[in-house]
Amino acid sequence: METHTAPQTAEARLLEATHTLLQTVRQRDLEAIDRKEAEALAARLREVLNQHAYRYYVLDNPLIPDADYDLLMQALRKLEARFPELVTPDSPTQRVGGPPLGRFEKVRHPEPLLSLNNAFGEEDVRVWYERCCRMLAERLGQPVQPAVTAELKIDGLAMALTYENGVLSVGATRGDGIEGENVTQNVRTIPAIPLRIPVDPAVGPPPTRLEVRGEVYMRKRDFERLNEQLQARGERPFANPRNAAAGSVRQLNPQVTALRPLSFFAYGIGPVEGAEVPDSQYEVLQWLGRLGFPVNEHARRFEHLDDVLEYCRYWTEHRDELDYEIDGVVLKIDHRPWQALLGAISNAPRWAVAYKFPAREAITRLLDIMVSVGRTGVVKPVAVLEPVEVGGVTVSQATLHNEDYVRSRDIRIGDLVVVIRAGDVIPQVVRPVVEARTGNERPWRMPERCPSCGSQLVRLPGEADYYCVASDCPAQFVRLLEHFAGRDAMDIEGMGSQVARQLAESGLVRPLSDLYRLKLEDLLKLEGFAETRARNLLRAIEASKQRPLSRLLFGLGIRHVGKTTAELLVQRFASIDELAAATIDELAALEGVGPITAESIANWFRVEDNRRLIEELKELGVNTQRLPEEAPAAESPVRGKTFVLTGALPHLTRKEAEELIKRAGGRVASSVSRNTDYVVVGENPGSKYDRARQLGIPMLDEDGLLRLLGMK
Numbered sequence: 234m235e236t237h238t239a240p241q242t243a244e245a246r247l248l249e250a251t252h253t254l255l256q257t258v259r260q261r262d263l264e265a266i267d268r269k270e271a272e273a274l275a276a277r278l279r280e281v282l283n284q285h286a287y288r289y290y291v292l293d294n295p296l297i298p299d300a301d302y303d304l305l306m307q308a309l310r311k312l313e314a315r316f317p318e319l320v321t322p323d324s325p326t327q328r329v330g331g332p333p334l335g336r337f338e339k340v341r342h343p344e345p346l347l348s349l350n351n352a353f354g355e356e357d358v359r360v361w362y363e364r365c366c367r368m369l370a371e372r373l374g375q376p377v378q379p380a381v382t383a384e385l386k387i388d389g390l391a392m393a394l395t396y397e398n399g400v401l402s403v404g405a406t407r408g409d410g411i412e413g414e415n416v417t418q419n420v421r422t423i424p425a426i427p428l429r430i431p432v433d434p435a436v437g438p439p440p441t442r443l444e445v446r447g448e449v450y451m452r453k454r455d456f457e458r459l460n461e462q463l464q465a466r467g468e469r470p471f472a473n474p475r476n477a478a479a480g481s482v483r484q485l486n487p488q489v490t491a492l493r494p495l496s497f498f499a500y501g502i503g504p505v506e507g508a509e510v511p512d513s514q515y516e517v518l519q520w521l522g523r524l525g526f527p528v529n530e531h532a533r534r535f536e537h538l539d540d541v542l543e544y545c546r547y548w549t550e551h552r553d554e555l556d557y558e559i560d561g562v563v564l565k566i567d568h569r570p571w572q573a574l575l576g577a578i579s580n581a582p583r584w585a586v587a588y589k590f591p592a593r594e595a596i597t598r599l600l601d602i603m604v605s606v607g608r609t610g611v612v613k614p615v616a617v618l619e620p621v622e623v624g625g626v627t628v629s630q631a632t633l634h635n636e637d638y639v640r641s642r643d644i645r646i647g648d649l650v651v652v653i654r655a656g657d658v659i660p661q662v663v664r665p666v667v668e669a670r671t672g673n674e675r676p677w678r679m680p681e682r683c684p685s686c687g688s689q690l691v692r693l694p695g696e697a698d699y700y701c702v703a704s705d706c707p708a709q710f711v712r713l714l715e716h717f718a719g720r721d722a723m724d725i726e727g728m729g730s731q732v733a734r735q736l737a738e739s740g741l742v743r744p745l746s747d748l749y750r751l752k753l754e755d756l757l758k759l760e761g762f763a764e765t766r767a768r769n770l771l772r773a774i775e776a777s778k779q780r781p782l783s784r785l786l787f788g789l790g791i792r793h794v795g796k797t798t799a800e801l802l803v804q805r806f807a808s809i810d811e812l813a814a815a816t817i818d819e820l821a822a823l824e825g826v827g828p829i830t831a832e833s834i835a836n837w838f839r840v841e842d843n844r845r846l847i848e849e850l851k852e853l854g855v856n857t858q859r860l861p862e863e864a865p866a867a868e869s870p871v872r873g874k875t876f877v878l879t880g881a882l883p884h885l886t887r888k889e890a891e892e893l894i895k896r897a898g899g900r901v902a903s904s905v906s907r908n909t910d911y912v913v914v915g916e917n918p919g920s921k922y923d924r925a926r927q928l929g930i931p932m933l934d935e936d937g938l939l940r941l942l943g944m945k
């Protein structure tokens with residue numbers, strides 16, 4: 234028998250209620266609604282938030298992105314601020330974390346482990362800092378400008394470690410802030426947590442009693458490996474590294490925890506007896522480091538708020554370069570006696586605030602999966618999504634990588650899915666919310682034929698991707714043309730994807746060489762082309778004839794020949810004809826060119842159409858010779874020298890800088906030693922910088938590096 238009403242699980246109902254609430258709080262002006270409506274809305278928010286908090290804190294299995302939770306929490310806070318009588322004891326705004334799980338013995342914290350208030354943007358940080366200044370001025374009777382310690386907000390779970398006479402005696406989770414769970418047995422299995430302090434006995438006698446607070450977390454790589462293992466065994470993978478860390482610490486069997494790759498960073502202290510504790514947060518971190526605790530190397534102390542904001546901005550952009558997840562930056566008034574003056578309100582200290590990064594994860598409906606054909610013929614599944622805002626941008630399409638990706642994550646059409654958008658990376662669907670399935674979702678398969686030309690798609694052995702191998706596939710050609718004209722290739726201004734499509738679909742351009750045969754009257758026939766625009770485009774096309782050889786090589790779209798490889802090839806081959814004549818062995822012998830790339834290049838030049846294309850380009854006046862500026866550097870001063878990079882450079886990514894150094898014959902090492910010749914220092918350098926200073930090793934900034942390489 235067929236039923237038309239979808240079965241609804243509790244999770245599906247909760248998600249639906251959440252969705253509705255999210256819409257309400259996004260659309261309504263919470264400052265304007267009346268008391269009666271506020272009461273009803275607050276009740277719904279409480280109910281939904283409490284359910285999510287339970288899933289998150291107790292089950293380690295959240296259903297929704299943190300940003301959605303935070304948004305609802307913020308809404309509830311606003312309502313409660315306007316109508317204080319609406320605050321109930323069971324409101325999630327009044328509590329920290331979740332109740333300790335019955336599975337473990339309970340531990341009462343000698344001093345509560347609080348939560349942190351959030352700052353969603355620079356304005357919130359300013360407001361927080363100014364309030365601190367005002368309160369301190371009042372209490373001290375004179376104006377002060379307190380220094381701030383800024384630390385990364387590691388996304389893991391809070392842990393309180395008690396050491397008695399230097400020996401680890403209790404490890405406790407935060408729980409509800411008052412009582413946590415005794416997870417000492419599990420904590421002992423975490424290699425980064427010292428069992429006895431100080432680790433180096435020369436440091437001196439330990440405090441008689443010390444509570445260290447910090448975060449247990451899991452590195453991204455370890456998290457991925459763990460999930461692969463779990464999936465291979467048919468077990469449920471964790472949603473994110475935080476949940477993986479929390480789930481692993483709260484294992485009943487310490488032997489299982491021992492197998493989980495957990496790490497730890499110490500960030501503060503609780504009660505201490507029998508030791509001089511520095512009165513600055515920043516110095517407490519260093520003290521903890523001396524005792525043998527891992528302390529995050531990126532903590533900084535700033536005198537000025539502007540520098541604090543700069544730090545927040547910096548890490549918003551660079552968070553992906555870390556091999557662990559952070560969800561923000563924690564700012565703390567550095568002077569501890571002043572922290573005490575500021576005190577706490579309900580469940581969070583006034584002297585600290587968590588600057589939260591903008592959201593980059595959202596949940597939305599996967600409406601359909603289509604496939605797109607790339608310039609090399611690669612065919613990729615693309616998710617068609619119900620439009621959703623992620624980090625300030627509306628996303629309606631996202632990549633699904635390849636068929637295996639869709640299958641292994643069991644992503645189905647009709648699913649609610651988690652979408653992430655990280656930095657400049659294309660949005661991607663990461664997983665379905667399986668709990669919300671209604672039974673009407675449809676699994677997806679790669680189509681057998683190319684959606685553009687209808688030819689049979691093939692999957693090469695050992696490759697995850699399908700290809701359309703038809704040489705006359707229109708979709709591929711549009712992409713190739715787009716790529717050829719692109720910024721890093723022939724850089725033809727005014728030839729974006731729209732124009733590329735018009736030129737290809739009208740039949741005006743095909744093959745590529747036709748681009749250099751275009752006439753004014755051809756362009757005037759195209760929609761949107763009046764005389765000025767057409768002339769500009771022709772001029773841009775003409776100018777592209779003089780591009781360096783490496784750009785032409787890159788623009789041809791030979792598989793595996795990226796920008797860097799193209800530049801490398803030009804160092805060795807002075808013209809396209811020389812390159813065309815090279816054997817696979819000659820190519821593979823070049824440093825930086827592997828056998829696969831070598832074969833791909835050789836194969837490309839073997840194709841008759843491609844040979845003809847090169848001849849035509851030459852006849853039409855396109856440069857196919859190495860330009861003087863591309864000539865290989867003479868004996869470089871960098872050859873054989875060892876470089877170490879630290880901090881972020883203003884223009885080059887770390888990879889690019891490494892590539893440049895290697896190409897000039899230098900070596901890149903990961904740590905500073907006496908054998909290091911140069912240290913290249915960027916913004917926010919790490920401990921390598923200090924070490925280099927100690928050893929007196931010459932330092933360069935990006936400019937200095939480029940000059941040394943003869944590029945400036």
Ligand SMILES: NC(=O)c1ccc[n+]([C@@H]2O[C@H](COP(=O)([O-])OP(=O)(O)OC[C@H]3O[C@@H](n4cnc5c(N)ncnc54)[C@H](O)[C@@H]3O)[C@@H](O)[C@H]2O)c1
Nearest residue numbers: 285286289295297298299302348349384386387391500563
């Ligand atoms: N997705 C969901 O359903 C759901 C449900 C409940 C809570 N949450 C998430 O949980 C978080 C709120 O929980 P919270 O009250 O535990 O607060 P929090 O996690 O936002 O902040 C407090 C915690 O930050 C951690 N921390 C990391 N680095 C630190 C540092 N350098 N100094 C000090 N503390 C540091 C500590 O563990 C501390 O307990 C939010 O991010 C919220 O989105 C999500």
Ligand SMILES: [Zn+2]
Nearest residue numbers: 683686701706
């Ligand atoms: Zn095709």
